[in-house]
Amino acid sequence: MSKEALPGLSLCNNAMLRRATRKIGQYYDDVLAPSGLKATQQGLLYQIHISNEPAMGAIASALIMDLSALGHTLKPLIRDGYVETFADPSDRRIKRVRLTPRGLVKLDEAMKLWQVAQQRFEDMVGKEKAAKLRAALDDISALDFDLPPAS
Amino acid sequence: MSKEALPGLSLCNNAMLRRATRKIGQYYDDVLAPSGLKATQQGLLYQIHISNEPAMGAIASALIMDLSALGHTLKPLIRDGYVETFADPSDRRIKRVRLTPRGLVKLDEAMKLWQVAQQRFEDMVGKEKAAKLRAALDDISALDFDLPPAS
């Protein structure tokens, strides 16, 4: 069996990224669990918080997320009263998003837990190494893979 | 507004990881699209291929994936006839997984596309840097965040 000689997925940038994301995601989720938020939700609330009543498209761009995916992800947060939306008066196509007071309180709660997770992670990985990793991730997030769209 | 002074999500290891994963995932998915497989599926088929009729649990461990999540992810691949399962004769709790001939053909097709995506990625990022990134991702995937389970 030459199968044994085949390289593992450790060569695939995408597979390694996904695997690490599952691992770290579970960890952050665990720590955030007492707040009732997933790490993705905490991140989304935070992104909304630091922006100025951002349009959905602006959030999606910042997070490199599909617009419709964002819409779906927002639903539970709206349902739970953490977030509300309103039409931009000057352009009714645009829907803006903001935290509710309840959402702000919940974000505060979640951020305290996030700090615990983040600190522990940095302690284990090393502040330096973590920063380098984030920088590398930021770099590849900024890549422009424009495949010939043949427009 | 002190909001403007708040750090972005670029400090959160988890958020950066997810964001990069979305970005790279979309890229690999795009390149793999002609095969009809998602990058996650190609990765899963490959993992099965290089293993020896692995048990579901073994695959899940290797990919750091929840066992039930693996079961769900496997369904479309079984439905499409790329993968089949069978009970381990010596331990009927264990369900083993293997590629069908059709699955093997499909994997070959997908791997050719994967190589294109992978090569292009490495060209853009740099072979060296990509290898370092994968190594870092492998390291953090191996971390042991054992939170006090208070059993």
Next chain:
DNA sequence: TTGATTTAGTGGTATATGCCACTATTAATG
């Protein structure tokens, strides 16, 4: 051997994410 425990998967439910087709608005153009 029988009863308690651990192990391996399944199914349900919920969030995460993406693509596509479609609608509503706004902008651009002749």
Next chain:
DNA sequence: CATTAATAGTGGCATATACCACTAAATCAA
């Protein structure tokens, strides 16, 4: 101004992924 084109979101559908409760099977213990 009326058409056409571009922009911003929505909704449906599909996969990705997790947790939980539950079942079946094997193991351990008394």
